[in-house]
Amino acid sequence: MDRVVITGAGCISALGPDLASTWAGMRDGRSAIATLEGLPLERMRVTIGGQVRGFDPSRHFHEKKLPLYDRFTQFALVAAREAVKQSGLTLSGELARHCAVIVATGIGGQTTQDDGFKRLYAENADRIPPLSVPRAMPSAATSHVTMEFGLRGPAFGVTSACASSNHALAVAFDMVRLGRVPAALAGGSEACLTFGTIKSWEALRVMSPDGCRPFCRDRHGMVLGEGAGMFLLEPLKAARARGARPLAELVGAGMSADAGDIVAPSVDGAATAIAAALADAGLAPERVGYINAHGTGTPANDPAETKAIRQVFGRHADRLAVSSTKAVHGHALGAAGAIELVAVLGALREGLIPPTAGFTEADPECDLDYVPNQARRVPIEAALSNSFAFGGLNCVLALKRVEP
Amino acid sequence: MATIEDKVIEIIARESGLERTKISAGSTLKDLEIASLDFVQIMFAIEEEFKIYLPTNDPRAETGTVASLIAEIERQIAAKSA
Numbered sequence: 392m393d394r395v396v397i398t399g400a401g402c403i404s405a406l407g408p409d410l411a412s413t414w415a416g417m418r419d420g421r422s423a424i425a426t427l428e429g430l431p432l433e434r435m436r437v438t439i440g441g442q443v444r445g446f447d448p449s450r451h452f453h454e455k456k457l458p459l460y461d462r463f464t465q466f467a468l469v470a471a472r473e474a475v476k477q478s479g480l481t482l483s484g485e486l487a488r489h490c491a492v493i494v495a496t497g498i499g500g501q502t503t504q505d506d507g508f509k510r511l512y513a514e515n516a517d518r519i520p521p522l523s524v525p526r527a528m529p530s531a532a533t534s535h536v537t538m539e540f541g542l543r544g545p546a547f548g549v550t551s552a553c554a555s556s557n558h559a560l561a562v563a564f565d566m567v568r569l570g571r572v573p574a575a576l577a578g579g580s581e582a583c584l585t586f587g588t589i590k591s592w593e594a595l596r597v598m599s600p601d602g603c604r605p606f607c608r609d610r611h612g613m614v615l616g617e618g619a620g621m622f623l624l625e626p627l628k629a630a631r632a633r634g635a636r637p638l639a640e641l642v643g644a645g646m647s648a649d650a651g652d653i654v655a656p657s658v659d660g661a662a663t664a665i666a667a668a669l670a671d672a673g674l675a676p677e678r679v680g681y682i683n684a685h686g687t688g689t690p691a692n693d694p695a696e697t698k699a700i701r702q703v704f705g706r707h708a709d710r711l712a713v714s715s716t717k718a719v720h721g722h723a724l725g726a727a728g729a730i731e732l733v734a735v736l737g738a739l740r741e742g743l744i745p746p747t748a749g750f751t752e753a754d755p756e757c758d759l760d761y762v763p764n765q766a767r768r769v770p771i772e773a774a775l776s777n778s779f780a781f782g783g784l785n786c787v788l789a790l791k792r793v794e795p
Numbered sequence: 796m797a798t799i800e801d802k803v804i805e806i807i808a809r810e811s812g813l814e815r816t817k818i819s820a821g822s823t824l825k826d827l828e829i830a831s832l833d834f835v836q837i838m839f840a841i842e843e844e845f846k847i848y849l850p851t852n853d854p855r856a857e858t859g860t861v862a863s864l865i866a867e868i869e870r871q872i873a874a875k876s877a
Contacts (some may be wrong), residue, residue, distance in 0.1 A: 436848060596835050596851045612851070655831060691831075 392568045396637035396793060399623035401470035401479025401578075402733050404720045405441035405616055409473055413618075413720070413730065414737040418766050421746030422719045424602060424614050430586055437598045438585050441616030441721025459524055460535060461500030463591075466619035467532035468539055471576055475540060478623035479635055480574065482540045491572040492546040493563050494621070495555035495579030495726030496618045498588065499529030499548075505585040513574035513652050516766045532580050536621075544572050553685070554581050554778035556620065556728030557786035561644035564788075569623050574629075580619035581726035582718070589615065595654070597689050603722070605686035605715035605747050606693045608754040614688040616721025620729025637793040639739045642674025642773070650782025656779055658690050661685075661699035664785035668775060669703070672789040676704045679711055679789075680771040681744050683734045685720055685779045686715020694756040696777065701759075712769070714762040718748040728778040732788070735774045739792040740768040799865055802844060805877065807861070810836045825858040847871035 402409060405423035406416030413623060424441050432438045447456055448465050460468070471494075475482060480491060503526040507519040525531060532549035539544045546567065549559040556579030563577035583589075592598050592615060599612030632639050645667025649660030659686045669676060685696055701708045716734045723730050743766050750763035776788045797805075800820060807824075808815045811833045818827060824834065834857050838849055845868055850856070856864070 436851060593851070594835070596838060598851065600851065653832070654822060 393570060394627035395564055395567045395641045396630050397622050397629045397639050397641060397736065398480065398625055398635045398637050399476070399771035400620070400736060401472040401473025401477065401732065402618065402620045402730060403443060403466050403469050404618035404721050404723065404730050407666055408446065408469070408721070410733060413733050416719055417716045417734045417745040418737060418743060419694060420528040420719060420746045420764055420766065422748055422757045423666030424721055427584060432609045435588055435589060435593065437589060437600055439601070439790070440589070440615055441614060441723070442584055445616055446588050447595065451459065459526065461494055461526040461531060461672065462502045463500055463534045463580045464526070464535050466496050466582060466617070467580035467621065470578060470580070470619040470621035471536045471539065474576065474621040474623045480623060482542060486573050487543065488595050489539050489572050490542040491563060491566050491575035491577070492542050492543045493559045493575065493577040494533040494536055495549040495550055495559035495725050496529050496532060497550060497555050497581055497730070498553050498583055500531060501583055501585045501588050502612070503527040505587045509583070526706055532606055535578060540576070542576065544677070551784040552780035552782055553722065553727055553782050554658065554780035554786045555725035557776065557778040557788055558646065558734070560622065560641070560728065561646060561786055563624050564644055565640050567626060568627065574623065574625040576621060576623055578619065578621035578729040579726040581724045582616050582617050583724055598763055599688060602749060603688040603718050604749055604751055605684065605688040605718055606697070606754060606757040610688045610693065611690065613689050613717070614721045614722040616717070617726070618720065618723050618730050619726050620732055622729070636795060638736050640791045640793050641788065642791050643668045643674060643789035645669070645671055645787045647785045649785070651783050654781050656695040657697050657783060658698045658702065659776070660783050661696060661779050662702040662787050665699060665703045666708055668789045674773055674789055676707050678773045679775055681735070681738050681774040682711060682713045683731050683774065683776045684713050684762050685714045685777045686717055686747070688715070688717060692779070693754070696779065697757045697759055708759060712744045712762050712767060713759045714745055714747045716745055726777060729787070731776055735776045735790055739790060740772050740773055743768055744771070800838055803841065803861060803865055803868065806840045806844065807837055810840055820865065821860060822858045823858055830831060831857065836838040840866060845872060
């Protein structure tokens with residue numbers, strides 16, 4: 392099997408409109424969670440989120456194309472452009488003919504759905520805008536990324552709630568290492584900060600009204616975010632041959648299903664996915680220096696994830712760093728793993744672990760080293776990125792530093 | 796007229812599938828083994844019944860007594876009419 396590297400990355404999140412600003416926000420532990428804009432807050436109990444601010448679609452897209460793009464597609468395209476540009480890869484000829492595109496989303500074009508149904512139900516209009524279907528479909532982002540770059544290989548969306556992005560990257564990783572495709576453009580996108588979606592989350596009573604504090608004693612819920620992360624994956628030998636500088640090597644993926652509860656997490660399901668990622672990577676646990684946690688800040692997730700890490704790593708659990716960057720960008724659902732991969736790439740490349748920001752007080756049930764509030768300088772050889780979704784769908788990615 | 800207590804016990808019984816007689820003001824939701832999904836359904840039904848909002852970030856709510864839940868409902872009703 393081929394070794395697979397990431398040679399291009401792109402991101403848009405509450406922390407900023409690109410990869411550099413997103414990484415800087417994570418590294419500095421600067422929270423972008425704030426009072427939501429453009430929503431009827433007087434009817435909402437939860438009024439904060441990690442919203443992408445100052446995003447003007449007309450600066451990114453032609454006015455003829457814009458009506459085709461839901462906000463989640465816009466995010467995916469912006470991130471994909473940045474990833475392709477950074478890779479330096481020319482997507483043409485045979486490469487374009489066979490390159491894969493896999494864009495994850497948890498819930499797809501919610502802005503389009505919400506706007507259309509508001510017209511129908513609230514305003515008693517009898518017509519919904521005609522492009523609602525192709526805008527809202529969860530695979531729309533994938534389709535538009537293929538069109539943007541003329542990529543004609545395998546292309547589809549992937550969905551597994553909060554683990555969607557990691558599953559998309561795991562599938563893309565397999566396609567490249569098996570030689571099924573010469574390259575893959577993969578990641579995830581979500582634009583879930585609509586009135587309807589937030590109200591749905593509110594009803595589930597897992598949202599914090601005042602901030603996301605992963606692993607802290609006073610945590611009481613998650614905060615929604617939005618954005619996208621996209622990555623260009625190619626074989627190491629192809630990257631080397633063209634003189635590209637890989638950002639990291641993708642060395643393993645581990646997946647599992649809890650087959651348990653539709654919302655409650657399972658220690659065993661999470662541990663199974665972590666162990667599978669290490670086994671797939673052929674990585675001894677002692678070589679992992681950093682885990683970017685799922686770390687949602689809910690009462691249920693954080694102790695379960697802590698126990699799962701302990702179960703797999705044993706004594707080494709006390710020697711590795713674990714942090715959740717959701718404290719600064721919120722939980723971007725289907726885009727979470729893709730945005731959080733930015734933290735892993737940064738940690739591996741710069742030897743700098745982004746902190747769990749806004750850390751208040753340790754919870755006895757969460758007893759790992761969560762890198763509270765301050766980034767830590769320490770060389771990292773290998774790192775994991777955890778995603779554990781509602782419905783018990785788990786996916787963990789393993790990455791290694793590539794020597795420049 | 797049904798009291799708040801009667802209505803709350805009725806809702807808990809309906810949403811959890813427990814027999815009404817097993818539920819009293821002194822029982823805690825934890826003792827009744829109310830699963831977290833049943834808990835959010837119960838909260839929703841109570842909010843709809845009394846047209847109020849119950850706090851979402853009270854860590855004791857899920858394990859507290861039916862009596863303390865009723866007290867919270869009374870507080871929210873009073874706050875609404877104040």
